[in-house]
Amino acid sequence: MSKIVIETNEILRERIKQAVVAAQNKGDLCEGALPEFTVEVPADRNNGDLATNAAMASARVFRMPPRAIAQKIIENIDLSGTYLERPQAAGPGFINFFFNDAFYAAVLRDVADKAEKYGRSDYGRGKRINVEFVSANPTGPMHMGNARGGALGDCLAAVLDMAGYDVEREFYINDAGNQIEKFALSLDVRYCSLYLPADDERCVLPEDSYHGEDILQRAKEFSEVHGDKYINCSVEDRRNALVAFALPRNIDGMKQMMSRYNIEYDTWFNESALHGEDGEIKEVIDILTQKGLTYEKDGALWYKNAEVQTSLLKKQGKDEEYIKSLELKDDVLIRANGNTTYFAADIAYHRNKLKVRGFDKAIDIWGADHHGHVARLKGALSAIGLCEDDLDIVLMQLVRLIKDGEPVRMSKRTGKARSLNDLLDDIPTDSVRFLFNMQSAGSQMDFDLDLAVEQSSKNPVYYVQYAYARICSIFRRAKELGMEFSEVTPEQLERLNSSEERELIHHIAALTDEVIKSAEAYDPARITRYVVGLATLFHKFYNAHRVFAQEQGLTEARLYLCECVRITIGNVLRAFKISAPERM
Numbered sequence: 172m173s174k175i176v177i178e179t180n181e182i183l184r185e186r187i188k189q190a191v192v193a194a195q196n197k198g199d200l201c202e203g204a205l206p207e208f209t210v211e212v213p214a215d216r217n218n219g220d221l222a223t224n225a226a227m228a229s230a231r232v233f234r235m236p237p238r239a240i241a242q243k244i245i246e247n248i249d250l251s252g253t254y255l256e257r258p259q260a261a262g263p264g265f266i267n268f269f270f271n272d273a274f275y276a277a278v279l280r281d282v283a284d285k286a287e288k289y290g291r292s293d294y295g296r297g298k299r300i301n302v303e304f305v306s307a308n309p310t311g312p313m314h315m316g317n318a319r320g321g322a323l324g325d326c327l328a329a330v331l332d333m334a335g336y337d338v339e340r341e342f343y344i345n346d347a348g349n350q351i352e353k354f355a356l357s358l359d360v361r362y363c364s365l366y367l368p369a370d371d372e373r374c375v376l377p378e379d380s381y382h383g384e385d386i387l388q389r390a391k392e393f394s395e396v397h398g399d400k401y402i403n404c405s406v407e408d409r410r411n412a413l414v415a416f417a418l419p420r421n422i423d424g425m426k427q428m429m430s431r432y433n434i435e436y437d438t439w440f441n442e443s444a445l446h447g448e449d450g451e452i453k454e455v456i457d458i459l460t461q462k463g464l465t466y467e468k469d470g471a472l473w474y475k476n477a478e479v480q481t482s483l484l485k486k487q488g489k490d491e492e493y494i495k496s497l498e499l500k501d502d503v504l505i506r507a508n509g510n511t512t513y514f515a516a517d518i519a520y521h522r523n524k525l526k527v528r529g530f531d532k533a534i535d536i537w538g539a540d541h542h543g544h545v546a547r548l549k550g551a552l553s554a555i556g557l558c559e560d561d562l563d564i565v566l567m568q569l570v571r572l573i574k575d576g577e578p579v580r581m582s583k584r585t586g587k588a589r590s591l592n593d594l595l596d597d598i599p600t601d602s603v604r605f606l607f608n609m610q611s612a613g614s615q616m617d618f619d620l621d622l623a624v625e626q627s628s629k630n631p632v633y634y635v636q637y638a639y640a641r642i643c644s645i646f647r648r649a650k651e652l653g654m655e656f657s658e659v660t661p662e663q664l665e666r667l668n669s670s671e672e673r674e675l676i677h678h679i680a681a682l683t684d685e686v687i688k689s690a691e692a693y694d695p696a697r698i699t700r701y702v703v704g705l706a707t708l709f710h711k712f713y714n715a716h717r718v719f720a721q722e723q724g725l726t727e728a729r730l731y732l733c734e735c736v737r738i739t740i741g742n743v744l745r746a747f748k749i750s751a752p753e754r755m
Contacts, residue, residue: 175277176680179254180210180221183268187225190248199243203232216677219259219267220274226264237264275673276664278680282735290682290742295336295690301524302328304536305429306343309421310354311383312590313428315570315618316538321591322607323567324536325434326695329746334690339437339530342429343520344422347443348513351418355410357381358417361390362409366399389417428592433600433748440523442516451519451527452511456504458555470507474514477501479550483559502547517544518551525552525561532561534693536612539566565693568615570607575621598623601749605632608699608747631703635740636752638706642737643753645718649730652719663728671712672732678708679739695747702743709736 187208194200208225226241233240241260248258254274259267282289304324307317325340332338345351357380363373376382393416401409422439429436445451456472459465464475477499484494504515524533537544545566549559572579594603602623609631610616628634667676682701689697718733720726744751 175281182253183210183221183255186248186250187223187244190244193247194243200233200240205229206232218261220270221268223266226266240264241266272665272668273661275667275676276661278676279664279731279735282679282738286738287742289738290686291333292683292687293335294687295331295334297335297337298531299337300331300532300534301339301341301530302534303341303343307425308345308350309418309425310350311381311385312592314590315572318591318594318603319570319607320536320567321429321432321434322604323612323695326608326747327693330686330689330695330698333686333746341438341440342436344439344441346418346441347446348516351414353380355414357386358390358413359410361387362393362413363402365390365394366402389420393417431595432591433604445516445519451523452515455519455522455555456515462554464554465504471503472505474502474504474551476547476550479554480546483550483553517548521548521552521562522555522557525557532563534563534565536565536567539568542566563693565612567612571617573617573619602630602632604747605699605749608696611694611696632749635702635706637755638709639737639740639751640753640755641713642733645733659727659731663724664731666725667728667732669716671715675708675712675736678705679735682739698743702740705736705740
């Protein structure tokens with residue numbers, strides 16, 4: 172809801188209370204306190220612009236049928252000085268209200284006055300939120316999950332910012348642990364293969380290592396700099412040198428890739444910063460040990476995950492049978508070889524966000540295949556004294572690429588998986604970001620490669636951008652005609668009373684509320700769909716009415732309406748880092 176709708180909602184609540192008192196003073200209603208009631212926007216606009224359940228909520232207090240109470244409220248309510256008219260009793264006792272002409276004019280003035288700030292609010296009251304997304308291993312190209320996660324995470328951060336939160340975008344670089352060891356092994360084999368016979372054991376690439384062409388390319392680049400200098404070194408020295416050479420290049424490539432995707436992070440956080448004798452991983456392990464939540468087994472240090480989660484589930488009222496069905500298991504924190512696990516690092520990393528850096532909320536975008544990790548990480552945070560509710564995980568379903576109506580086959584094992592870089596080579600960034608945000612994270616999605624490049628109304632991003640460009644062309648025409656509309660009066664704007672104009676203004680007025688709901692649900696797709704709906708209503712208005720009407724006053728009002736649509740579309744596109752072209 173726009174500020175005007177919110178204020179009208181609050182005023183209506185007071186007028187309803189006053190109407191009840193007036194009815195009681197007349198003896199139309201018996202004495203008694205009006206219970207809590209709602210004032211909301213009905214799902215069906217035919218049922219009014221605002222509706223209240225006050226009559227149904229008070230039936231027991233006033234000892235009358237709700238419909239009769241509704242009629243008494245209607246007879247006694249004073250709507251003077253508000254943007255409301257025509258109260259109607261409906262159904263079992265709802266009271267519906269409709270906006271008057273002045274409301275529509277006020278909405279448009281509000282949009283024009285706020286301009287680039289329209290749609291923003293202070294709902295979040297400046298609470299600090301860390302949004303971590305993509306966080307791909309720096310061991311190879313970014314894939315389709317990273318592509319969807321990037322668009323989702325960046326646009327979620329934009330929505331939270333619009334809703335009044337203090338947001339920071341973060342990329343977690345997994346530059347330590349098993350993935351890096353596998354990276355080192357893969358580079359080592361590829362490097363040795365450049366100089367040694369194929370049947371040499373050092374040239375055999377294990378099945379579970381990285382087989383991509385990118386690994387071979389890094390090995391060749393290393394060879395161009397160092398030649399065969401490291402062939403006869405120890406395995407440890409050779410692999411350390413290869414990782415020291417390749418890893419920074421991969422990380423720099425990820426930064427360039429994200430920038431190409433119109434994503435700029437506030438923080439690139441290195442997992443390696445958590446390691447070390449005095450690092451935060453050790454701090455976390457010490458805390459868990461002091462709390463009696465670790466034990467040694469087979470030379471490794473284990474975390475009592477099953478015990479912690481069982482306790483939390485019992486507090487939530489879960490029964491023994493349900494808990495047993497989960498088959499909870501403990502987790503290793505330090506392996507027998509002395510290396511800490513990814514899970515230990517993950518606990519320390521999230522403690523760093525919430526305790527060390529003091530974010531009010533941490534939001535992570537994860538692939539749906541990590542769903543089993545959510546409860547145990549939240550449980551571990553609770554175990555070390557943090558509030559598990561301060562971490563929220565958005566689980567993102569898989570993406571399937573579609574070409575010519577058929578799925579595009581991809582293979583990770585052969586190293587030929589379609590990368591984000593490949594996608595951006597073929598598809599405009601605007602289309603990729605927009606289309607990946609057309610569905611909520613929890614929905615599996617098909618990404619239609621043909622639709623993404625199609626320049627027609629079938630392509631949602633083209634459809635929205637075309638609406639923006641069409642409005643810009645209208646203003647170029649107005650300028651040619653020497654027309655000005657800066658002093659449009661409320662009376663002129665009240666003439667925008669056709670169903671197409673009123674529907675369009677209603678939709679414009681909903682942006683702020685849609686942003687808040689999107690922020691609450693961690694669902695930026697609501698805003699993408701909102702702006703597609705706005706473009707649809709604008710095209711409908713444009714096809715039904717001549718902007719340049721015969722009467723100048725009406726023309727100026729319609730130009731003012733077009734400007735408000737342009738502002739609203741532009742604000743959404745800019746927030747989502749999608750271009751708003753003035754010509755198409």
